[in-house]
């Protein structure tokens with residue numbers, strides 16, 4: 014018989030030992046329950062609105078590197094109290110921000126930690142991550158979208174009831190008559206207004222050319238983002254098409270009606286979400302207010318960037334006939350006597366606004382710089398933004414009370430609206446100053462054309 | 477010692493054994509003869525418990541072995557040494573391992589003692605020194621003799637030989653016949669032999685039984701057989717194709 | 724005409740009846756062999772030399788083929804799933820997808836099929852040959868239980884070695900997927916392993932290994948049964964080998980479904 018280097022028993026023994034070794038290694042790598050080999054860590058608490066999708070072992074990442082895992086989940090005062098086990102070699106600053114994220118688009122959840130300020134005090138074992146951010150998840154977005162659609166439907170129905178009825182028609186005619194009257198009476202002011210508009214547009218041009226580079230950059234970034242999204246959409250569309258045509262084994266597999274339906278539903282959902290994120294809307298708004306007392310025109314020019322349905326940023330330029338009043342108080346010591354000079358210089362000069370707004374259902378709260386001073390405002394919209402009641406308070410620096418303005422705007426036709434209101438209407442010392450006027454508002458697509466022109470101009474100018 | 481009573485066996489519609497009754501006496505050699513395919517091997521497989529009869533009983537020392545359970549069967553079988561018609565050597569084992577197999581399984585002998593016993597048994601069948609060969613390397617006759625060596629390895633009290641000399645040359649056949657007689661006389665064995673070799677049969681048999689057309693048509697001493705008036709028996713003994721036996 | 728139809732109908736029913744009887748006979752035989760094997764498994768004597776021989780045959784000698792299929796299964800699976808997951812920007816899902824499919828399904832089933840092809844047929848052929856050359860009868864006649872001697876070590880070897888081979892398959896499969904994911908697709912190495920470890924849990928591993936044990940039993944039991952009860956000479960032996968492979972493969976795939984649902988129900992999900 015042939016000589017064997019290894020006996021049968023030896024071979025089998027070697028085989029079993031090696032594979033058992035692999036099994037052992039995998040067991041505590043996967044289970045980590047043996048304690049041996051599992052990284053040591055310390056507990057850190059975090060309170061989350063929802064622990065949906067989390068489980069024990071859910072990893073915690075900073076910059077894509079696992080620094081811990083979920084160790085325990087409990088319900089506490091209606092919130093999910095999640096205990097993280099952070100590996101000993103990592104430390105978290107107190108101002109880190111935790112959020113639940115999804116791997117890929119439909120993947121598993123993980124906890125992402127945004128690093129804090131280097132050098133800030135670190136969280137001790139047993140401490141808590143205070144800052145938590147919950148990005149809207151896919152389901153919520155879809156739900157919200159459904160609500161918005163419902164709202165729009167309701168509003169348009171009631172608007173149709175208002176405008177469509179005989180009564181509505183009559184009031185509409187009245188409004189138009191008023192405008193006609195106003196324009197007749199404004200006729201002689203027109204050269205002044207035209208001059209103002211020209212000046213505003215000159216200023217605007219300056220502004221744009223000064224910021225041309227930045228504007229172009231942000232435009233490019235915006236276009237790139239849109240292109241990325243478009244690509245993803247195209248990819249998905251191409252998959253669906255292939256699947257629909259029964260290409261590949263997947264296609265054959267899923268060409269069952271129910272599966273296809275479900276898949277289409279999912280893809281629709283994805284499209285909707287992508288559409289929402291793509292829909293960074295922008296509005297350009299010009300509004301002229303005729304100040305009755307001053308017999309002059311105040312012009313507002315604003316650009317509103319709206320990344321989501323519930324918030325926007327607004328940059329504005331205001332040409333105010335009242336101008337900017339610069340107050341200088343000078344105290345001089347002259348021969349032991351204190352002299353006090355108070356100078357108020359009012360100069361007709363462009364004012365700037367920069368506001369952030371957040372919307373809660375029909376109520377929008379905004380704040381920031383209003384007409385070159387700090388201010389806050391609120392808008393209450395009716396009939397789906399066709400009627401807006403606004404209150405604004407700004408110019409707190411005045412010796413008297415801040416300027417309080419009430420304004421009502423009506424938008425009977427798309428893009429065109431009417432305004433009327435009063436300034437300083439609660440100031441007891443000054444009579445309220447009334448104004449009325451009209452405005453024009455561009456949206457989305459119209460604006461895109463404008464952007465395109467700006468982009469071209471910028472690139473031409475850049476050469 | 478072994479009493480077969482009214483044994484019936486058929487495979488499906490094919491009747492093989494019908495109403496067989498035969499007494500195998502202790503210390504005697506009983507030879508079963510008959511045509512090829514008549515059912516001789518089937519008969520001895522019943523004695524070994526490898527086949528269950530459709531009807532009938534087989535009494536061994538008063539017990540009906542057809543009713544034995546596994547354990548009783550095991551004990552019973554340990555009294556046997558069996559040579560299969562085709563030797564039935566284990567292909568995966570060498571000749572030495574084959575012959576030593578019953579010793580390893582049923583005795584407490586050491587490896588050395590087993591080797592010695594294996595060498596001795598191979599010597600007896602005239603195949604000394606082929607322990608390390610594989611069954612596939614042997615001729616048909618050699619295989620049969622190795623099977624014989626394996627059958628006698630345990631020195632059993634009952635030996636069953638299914639055609640021990642078929643396929644062997646005349647000299648070797650006679651040597652095997654002598655071996656059967658010698659071991660039987662020395663150890664007072666009970667032998668059951670199936671054979672087609674008429675001369676050998678008359679040399680070794682105390683009792684001859686002839687199977688024909690599913691039945692035992694003649695049972696008796698060799699002397700009685702020679703003088704049997706039965707034309708079937710006479711045709712068989714005369715080794716003639718012409719006669720009452722249908723081919 | 725009517726008579727002819729009647730004949731056909733009778734012929735058909737006759738054939739169907741025969742088939743059913745044979746089917747029940749085979750099933751009963753398999754169950755009987757299974758019960759006998761299980762009973763004999765715990766009864767001495769334990770023939771460890773026979774067992775280690777079978778373990779070498781079933782396990783050690785399958786190492787290469789299992790390692791090879793495992794590696795390439797992992798590699799091709801990683802590559803294929805990367806196309807799909809890339810479109811969804813979910814490359815992080817490649818590793819867990821491959822890992823989970825391997826541990827729960829691919830490793831036990833593919834190992835089972837490989838072992839069936841290599842071992843099931845060989846066992847059927849070997850035992851079939853022993854049957855037709857009366858070696859099994861010889862064992863019986865030598866007062867040795869052929870089931871204990873031939874079937875038990877083979878079945879034990881199957882139950883032990885197929886799970887071990889499955890673990891090997893798992894390991895090399897994930898190594899293959901790692902090679903593709905990190906080496907070719909350029910994903911982060913640490914992240915790749917973390918993703919597997921995070922998504923694949925111990926119950927998943929046990930899930931696959933338990934299934935593999937069952938497949939090992941199925942393969943060896945069917946191989947032995949086909950061989951042990953084979954008839955009809957060399958042709959019968961060949962048929963037994965083929966049938967062993969076909970029946971075992973089909974039963975692996977079918978029982979996989981039921982095993983999965985049972986295992987999931989009792990908590991191995």
Ligand SMILES: Nc1ncnc2c1ncn2[C@@H]1O[C@H](COP(=O)(O)OP(=O)(O)OP(=O)(O)O)[C@@H](O)[C@H]1O
Pocket residue numbers: 487492510511512513514515516517518519561
């Ligand atoms: N397991 C079995 N299944 C079906 N039929 C069988 C079986 N064993 C034997 N037979 C049939 O029984 C009959 C007797 O066979 P047996 O082997 O006993 O013949 P034999 O007398 O020993 O012949 P030979 O002298 O050629 O060895 C044969 O026709 C055979 O076909």
Ligand SMILES: [Mg+2]
Pocket residue numbers: 516517518561638
């Ligand atoms: Mg025979």
